Amino acid sequence: MTSYTVARTAFRALRRNPMRAMLTTLGIVIGVGAVIAMMEIGAGSSAALQKSIASMGANVLVIHPGAASSGGVTFGAGSATTLTPEDCEAIQRECPAVRYAAPMVRARTQVVYGSRNWIPTYIYGTTPIYLEVQNWGALAEGEPFSDRDVMNANKVCLLGQTLVRELFEGASPVGKEVRIQNVAFRVVGVLPAKGANMMGLDQDDIVLAPWTSIKYRVTGSSLSSGSSSASSSSTSSDTVNTLNNLYPGSSDLYPDRSTVQAADQPLPVRFENIDQIMATAQSATEIETAISQITTLLRERHHIRPNEDEDFNIRDLTELTKMLTSTTTLMTNLLLAVAMISLVVGGVGIMNIMLVSVTERTREIGLRMAVGARARDILRQFLVESVVLCLVGGALGIVLGHGGSLLVRLLLHWPVATSPMAIAAAVLVSASVGMVFGFYPAWKASKLDPIEALRYE
Amino acid sequence: MPLIELRNICKTYQLGDLAVPVLRGVSLAVARGELVALMGSSGSGKSTLMNILGCLDRPTSGEYWFDGQEVSRLTADERALLRNRKLGFVFQSFNLLPRTSALDNVAMPLAYGAHRLSEHEARERAAEMLRRVGLGERLDHEPSQLSGGQQQRVAIARALINQPPLLFADEPTGNLDSQTSEEVLRMFERLHSEEGITIIMVTHDPKVAGHAKRIIHIQDGQIVDGAFGEADGSAA
Ligand SMILES: Nc1ncnc2c1ncn2[C@@H]1O[C@H](COP(=O)(O)OP(=O)(O)OP(=O)(O)O)[C@@H](O)[C@H]1O
Ligand SMILES: [Mg+2]
Numbered sequence: 001m002t003s004y005t006v007a008r009t010a011f012r013a014l015r016r017n018p019m020r021a022m023l024t025t026l027g028i029v030i031g032v033g034a035v036i037a038m039m040e041i042g043a044g045s046s047a048a049l050q051k052s053i054a055s056m057g058a059n060v061l062v063i064h065p066g067a068a069s070s071g072g073v074t075f076g077a078g079s080a081t082t083l084t085p086e087d088c089e090a091i092q093r094e095c096p097a098v099r100y101a102a103p104m105v106r107a108r109t110q111v112v113y114g115s116r117n118w119i120p121t122y123i124y125g126t127t128p129i130y131l132e133v134q135n136w137g138a139l140a141e142g143e144p145f146s147d148r149d150v151m152n153a154n155k156v157c158l159l160g161q162t163l164v165r166e167l168f169e170g171a172s173p174v175g176k177e178v179r180i181q182n183v184a185f186r187v188v189g190v191l192p193a194k195g196a197n198m199m200g201l202d203q204d205d206i207v208l209a210p211w212t213s214i215k216y217r218v219t220g221s222s223l224s225s226g227s228s229s230a231s232s233s234s235t236s237s238d239t240v241n242t243l244n245n246l247y248p249g250s251s252d253l254y255p256d257r258s259t260v261q262a263a264d265q266p267l268p269v270r271f272e273n274i275d276q277i278m279a280t281a282q283s284a285t286e287i288e289t290a291i292s293q294i295t296t297l298l299r300e301r302h303h304i305r306p307n308e309d310e311d312f313n314i315r316d317l318t319e320l321t322k323m324l325t326s327t328t329t330l331m332t333n334l335l336l337a338v339a340m341i342s343l344v345v346g347g348v349g350i351m352n353i354m355l356v357s358v359t360e361r362t363r364e365i366g367l368r369m370a371v372g373a374r375a376r377d378i379l380r381q382f383l384v385e386s387v388v389l390c391l392v393g394g395a396l397g398i399v400l401g402h403g404g405s406l407l408v409r410l411l412l413h414w415p416v417a418t419s420p421m422a423i424a425a426a427v428l429v430s431a432s433v434g435m436v437f438g439f440y441p442a443w444k445a446s447k448l449d450p451i452e453a454l455r456y457e
Numbered sequence: 458m459p460l461i462e463l464r465n466i467c468k469t470y471q472l473g474d475l476a477v478p479v480l481r482g483v484s485l486a487v488a489r490g491e492l493v494a495l496m497g498s499s500g501s502g503k504s505t506l507m508n509i510l511g512c513l514d515r516p517t518s519g520e521y522w523f524d525g526q527e528v529s530r531l532t533a534d535e536r537a538l539l540r541n542r543k544l545g546f547v548f549q550s551f552n553l554l555p556r557t558s559a560l561d562n563v564a565m566p567l568a569y570g571a572h573r574l575s576e577h578e579a580r581e582r583a584a585e586m587l588r589r590v591g592l593g594e595r596l597d598h599e600p601s602q603l604s605g606g607q608q609q610r611v612a613i614a615r616a617l618i619n620q621p622p623l624l625f626a627d628e629p630t631g632n633l634d635s636q637t638s639e640e641v642l643r644m645f646e647r648l649h650s651e652e653g654i655t656i657i658m659v660t661h662d663p664k665v666a667g668h669a670k671r672i673i674h675i676q677d678g679q680i681v682d683g684a685f686g687e688a689d690g691s692a693a
Contacts, residue, residue, distance in 0.1 A: 002573075002576075004576065005568055005576065008576075009568065012557065012561065016555065016556040016557070363552060364554055366552075367548075367552045367554075368565070368569070369513075369537065370511070370513060370540060370546050371540065371541060371546065371565065371566035371569065371615070371616075372537050372538065372540045372541020372542070372566055372569040372570065372619075373537065373568075373569045374533070374534045374537040374538075374569070375533065375534070376534075377568075377569055450513045451508050451513050451514050454513075454548070454552070
């Protein structure tokens with residue numbers, strides 16, 4: 001007996017009572033439909049969540065230099081000056097799990113435009129890559145500064161929405177000049193609005209500029225020893241630098257050092273260090289890999305022996321990601337459990353009707369046995385019938401569930417994602433429900449005595 | 458060698474503590490190509506004997522030789538195969554599958570055969586069988602759309618689909634009027650004479666039994682007359 005004949009026989013038997021078959025499989029239809037809808041809506045919201053986590057910077061890694069210490073006094077994380085922009089470039093170049101890496105220098109100072117001033121929460125010196133790292137997206141206005149600006153320490157900057165509001169009262173700042181610690185920076189672009197971050201800090205209260213400009217012109221002007229090209233290449237720097245003497249009355253706190261003093265106590269020559277490196281992993285799942293790749297690379301670059309502690313540390317937001325994803329997984333699993341219960345109820349319904357069907361068709365079973373059906377042929381026939389019933393129910397359920405989730409998307413605008421896994425699982429589950437709950441009735445049918453079955457009224 | 462030979466077959470039903478003997482030492486032989494009627498009063502054990510002959514039931518004791526094979530000791534699966542390949546059944550109440558076309562009813566036993574017929578071949582063969590019983594025009598009719606006589610002819614076509622050498626009919630005309638009974642019996646005679654099929658039919662109607670070449674009388678579970686045909690009666 002070919003499997004085609006078996007399936008055809010099953011279909012024919014079910015077609016003898018189409019209404020009852022439909023009602024019997026309704027439980028499976030609803031169960032599978034619920035599973036599919038749950039999975040699709042669950043997958044959709046978890047994809048949306050992943051996206052918003054990514055935009056919050058969940059796959060962002062922050063590399064800080066280690067703590068400097070002197071005579072038993074440590075100065076806290078980030079006080080050592082061991083990270084260099086070259087480290088950042090090396091990370092970008094040599095760690096495949098890292099998508100972007102941006103160097104960062106921080107400053108906290110006053111920004112002035114005309115008669116208005118403001119102290120932004122963040123003044124970051126960085127590279128254009130930073131916009132990618134933090135998912136800033138397209139600028140609201142203007143253009144980002146370029147790598148060339150970074151190389152030349154050009155005095156250009158991007159402003160966040162809060163600064164636009166506070167300094168320019170909403171007028172377009174592009175092309176205007178703001179003064180950061182008395183250094184004039186030309187505004188080249190405006191960042192889009194981003195709102196508050198997880199801690200409630202305003203992310204729009206930000207000024208971004210080339211890290212070289214911040215480091216050498218704003219924070220480190222007195223210490224600047226390297227990058228002579230940076231100061232000389234900028235044509236406008238001389239004229240603007242006169243603004244450093246905006247307040248003629250101001251004078252240095254300490255008297256100028258004489259040549260002898262300078263020779264006796266040379267200021268430590270500092271190589272270019274940066275405050276931190278921000279990097280993003282290729283994906284949330286590759287954070288671990290990225291961390292280990294960066295660790296290996298930096299240990300090598302900083303010549304740290306295997307038994308020595310690192311002079312840097314890497315932080316990520318795995319905890320946050322885990323917490324958020326586990327919440328959605330929990331919800332999805334809960335709903336799935338409910339859907340599973342309805343599948344079991346549907347299965348019991350199948351078993352019930354199959355038992356009725358076996359009793360009803362006792363004479364048919366007897367007849368089939370009389371013409372040569374073996375017990376296992378009967379078992380198979382009824383088993384295939386209940387599996388076919390469940391698969392038809394499963395197919396209808398898939399259509400129903402998919403339609404339901406589409407409706408949810410159209411009417412409620414919830415994010416929904418089709419999940420081929422869920423469809424495969426639904427087919428598998430409904431076939432197994434058919435097997436499990438169809439087995440007892442089929443087994444009962446196969447155990448009938450042919451004579452008694454034939455004589456059954 | 459007879460096609461069928463029973464030696465001292467007993468069948469006892471156990472109803473609680475009470476043993477009900479239904480067949481009490483039945484011995485008989487049927488040769489290939491015979492048309493035999495089994496007669497007896499109601500409750501005499503005809504159907505019980507028929508079930509044993511048809512390998513649907515096993516005797517409590519005794520030997521049953523079919524075509525040179527002792528079948529009372531076969532397993533259930535072996536008996537199922539034997540029924541499929543060598544035996545055909547025609548029942549008093551037709552026993553057709555409801556809401557199933559005549560063609561599918563006739564093709565049904567093919568599903569359990571060892572021969573691997575394609576769906577198309579099976580349908581061809583079933584249609585040929587239906588044409589032979591004169592129902593070539595009724596292939597797609599369901600049992601409810603057929604008369605009693607036509608239904609019984611479908612049942613006969615179904616019994617013959619595997620070309621068995623032996624056909625059992627338990628009161629084949631019991632549910633038919635005399636006109637259609639006559640048709641069915643003529644068909645049996647034709648199958649017997651033209652195709653050499655051995656037929657054993659149960660009846661308590663002497664007119665029906667009259668179509669048979671030999672009549673076996675059974676009474677209270679014992680054969681009283683006609684246990685052995687002319688050919689081998691003396692041999693036993
Ligand atoms: N399963 C059973 N259990 C107990 N007794 C049975 C069983 N089957 C048949 N009998 C008994 O065996 C006897 C013979 O039954 P059987 O069906 O063979 O009669 P029959 O000759 O076919 O009668 P009828 O002409 O009415 O069909 C009856 O007395 C019946 O009560
Ligand atoms: Mg009877």
